[in-house]
Each structure stands twice: as structure tokens, then as C-alpha cells.
Amino acid sequence: MARIGTTLTRFIIETQAGHPAATGEFSALLAQIGLAGKMVANDLRRAGLINILGLTGETNVQGEAVKKLDTIANENFVKVFQYSGLVCALASEELEKPVKLPENWPLGKYMLLFDPLDGSSNTDVNMPLGAIFSILRYEGKGGLPPDSELVRKGTEQVAAGYLMYGSSTMLVFTSGKGVNGFTLDPGIGEYLLTHENIRMPARGKTYAVNEGNYHKWPAGTRRYVDHLKEADKATGRPYAGRYSGCLAADVHRILLGGGIYLYPGETDKPEGKLRLLYEANPLAMVVEQAGGKASTGTHRILDVEAKALHQRVPLLIGSTDDVSLAETFIQGKQ
Numbered sequence: 430m431a432r433i434g435t436t437l438t439r440f441i442i443e444t445q446a447g448h449p450a451a452t453g454e455f456s457a458l459l460a461q462i463g464l465a466g467k468m469v470a471n472d473l474r475r476a477g478l479i480n481i482l483g484l485t486g487e488t489n490v491q492g493e494a495v496k497k498l499d500t501i502a503n504e505n506f507v508k509v510f511q512y513s514g515l516v517c518a519l520a521s522e523e524l525e526k527p528v529k530l531p532e533n534w535p536l537g538k539y540m541l542l543f544d545p546l547d548g549s550s551n552t553d554v555n556m557p558l559g560a561i562f563s564i565l566r567y568e569g570k571g572g573l574p575p576d577s578e579l580v581r582k583g584t585e586q587v588a589a590g591y592l593m594y595g596s597s598t599m600l601v602f603t604s605g606k607g608v609n610g611f612t613l614d615p616g617i618g619e620y621l622l623t624h625e626n627i628r629m630p631a632r633g634k635t636y637a638v639n640e641g642n643y644h645k646w647p648a649g650t651r652r653y654v655d656h657l658k659e660a661d662k663a664t665g666r667p668y669a670g671r672y673s674g675c676l677a678a679d680v681h682r683i684l685l686g687g688g689i690y691l692y693p694g695e696t697d698k699p700e701g702k703l704r705l706l707y708e709a710n711p712l713a714m715v716v717e718q719a720g721g722k723a724s725t726g727t728h729r730i731l732d733v734e735a736k737a738l739h740q741r742v743p744l745l746i747g748s749t750d751d752v753s754l755a756e757t758f759i760q761g762k763q
């Protein structure tokens with residue numbers, strides 16, 4: 430049985446031993462994600478010293494200005510998987526279309542969707558950053574998957590997680606049997622198990638939302654956030670506001686301490702900002718596996734019908750009671 434201090438490598442081997450049919454490919458895939466995380470963490474640590482801060486001057490498929498570090502992080506992920514023999518297709522926030530990997534022969538049986546650098550407005554100010562990933566299985570008959578194969582419902586994910594580059598680098602993931610968190614020990618270059626079987630409290634005391642958008646929100650969302658700020662000892666209000674601008678970091682705080690993160694729909698932009706396939710779905714899987722909840726305000730995130738690779742979705746995620754209460758406001762029941 431894994432214990433605190435176990436290396437990621439050993440944890441993966443032990444977990445694999447519990448699945449006699451496992452070929453080791455899935456374990457290797459997780460190890461490669463850890464490696465991409467080490468490479469990005471290394472770049473981030475030196476970013477201010479080697480002229481890789483700031484913008485590239487390009488705009489990505491989302492219409493957002495691309496930071497140099499967005500491109501570097503994306504390249505690191507692609508590099509780590511290109512000849513790995515583990516994945517047959519990659520999709521990224523930074524790439525308009527999925528990348529197929531025919532050079533990975535025999536073809537890998539997984540597909541990886543990721544946001545290579547989450548919260549990239551934080552790059553130039555030395556604030557937390559992250560990466561978010563979702564793993565799907567491809568049951569193709571020896572051929573490459575068509576693009577449509579990557580556009581799947583969240584319930585079809587076989588694993589999901591995130592990397593967080595904060596005061597330390599962490600890898601947190603689930604393969605459908607609970608959530609475990611590993612911290613990178615930079616002295617030895619290993620991830621060590623530091624957060625075993627994470628469970629979220631049913632309610633928290635903090636909320637994370639970009640309140641600058643308050644006047645763009647529908648009335649129910651405004652009423653909910655107003656409610657969190659009212660004083661009421663019995664329900665632990667007012668909640669503390671904690672928003673870093675990095676989804677992975679904000680969800681990490683909530684995963685460990687409870688509470689709610691919201692990137693709601695806006696009156697003129699009902700789908701909000703965040704992307705379903707490589708931001709909302711993977712974090713929803715992690716949070717549900719830790720006993721929490723993720724919703725659009727009206728539906729479970731993991732049940733949302735996926736229609737496009739870069740589809741956006743409103744996201745309410747965190748402690749079950751907090752998210753359920755937010756839904757009642759958003760649905761006009763309060």
C-alpha cells in the first residue's frame with residue numbers, strides 16, 4: 430500500500446500491480462506528464478533570467494495573446510509525447526487542431542488533451558501557474574483517430590489531473606479511484622506522495638471568482654456572490670475571497686480546504702470563458718473523485734455533451750454543498 434513519501438514511480442508501479450491486465454502504458458503516460466511538468470517548472474524558475482517572459486506577438490485559436498511561455502510549455506508537452514509510443518493524438522489549448530502521432534508506432538492507445546500553461550496572465554508577475562490534462566482511451570483498429578474522437582463527454586475520461594507551479598511544483602491526478610497529490614522534490618528530481626487520497630470538505634469558507642465581471646453576470650449569479658459576502662455566523666459567512674487568476678491553483682486551494690470556484694456564464698456570453706475538454710472536464714473528474722461537485726449551474730459538467738474541441742462552458746466547482754447552493758441561485762430558486 431502506498432504511503433506518504435512514496436515516489437511517483439513507485440506509486441505507479443504499485444497501482445499497476447493491482448491491475449493484472451495492465452500493460453504499463455498508462456503508468457508510463459503518467460510518468461511522462463510528470464516529466465513535462467519538471468521541464469516546464471524548470472523553465473518557469475529561470476523565466477525572468479533568460480528572456481522568455483512576455484508575449485510572442487501571436488494570437489491563439491481562442492483569440493488570446495500568446496505568451497512565450499505558453500508556446501514553450503506546449504512544446505514541452507508535445508516533445509515528451511511525440512515518440513513515446515503512448516498516445517496517438519494530442520489536443521491543446523494552444524493548437525487549433527489535434528496533433529496526430531503516426532510516428533508513435535505501434536500507435537499509442539491513449540489521447541491526451543491539455544492546457545499546457547493555465548493562468549498565463551501570471552507569468553510575468555511570478556504568480557502561480559498550472560497545467561491541466563485529460564486522458565481518453567482510443568479503441569481504434571490500428572488507425573489514427575479522426576478529430577471527432579477527441580471531442581467526448583467528461584464521463585469518458587480514464588484519468589485527469591493538473592500540475593501546479595506554486596511555491597512548490599505539484600502533480601495531482603485521479604485515474605478514477607480517488608485523488609492523490611505528489612510534490613516535486615527539486616533536490617532529487619522526484620515527485621513524492623504528499624497528499625494521499627484527498628477528500629474535500631462538504632462546505633468551505635472561501636470563494637474564487639473574478640468579481641470585476643460582476644455587472645456582466647445574470648441576476649442569480651450576482652445574488653449568490655452577494656449572499657457569500659453577507660455576515661451570518663451560523664453559515665460561516667462572509668466567505669473569504671481568494672482568486673489567483675490561475676484555475677489550477679484556485680481549484681487546488683478548494684480541493685484541500687473546501688469552498689467554491691466560479692467562472693460563470695455572462696449575460697452576453699452565456700458559455701463563460703473556460704474550455705470544457707481540457708479545463709472543466711479534468712478538474713471536474715478530480716473534484717468529484719475527492720467528494721466534490723462540478724456544475725454548469727444547471728447540469729453536471731461531466732455530462733455536458735461535447736460538440737467542439739475548444740468549446741467553452743460555465744464552471745462552478747468545489748465543495749458539494751457550496752456548488753449545490755450556487756445552483757439554486759443560478760436557477761432562480763433563491
Ligand code: AHM
Nearest residue numbers: 546547548549550639674675676677
Ligand atoms: P488560460 O488558460 O488562457 O490562462 O485561461 C484560463 C484562466 C484560468 O486559469 C483563470 O481562472 C481564468 O482564466 C482567469 O480569467 P480572468 O482573467 O478573466 O479572471
Ligand code: MG
Nearest residue numbers: 544546547548
Ligand atoms: Mg487555462
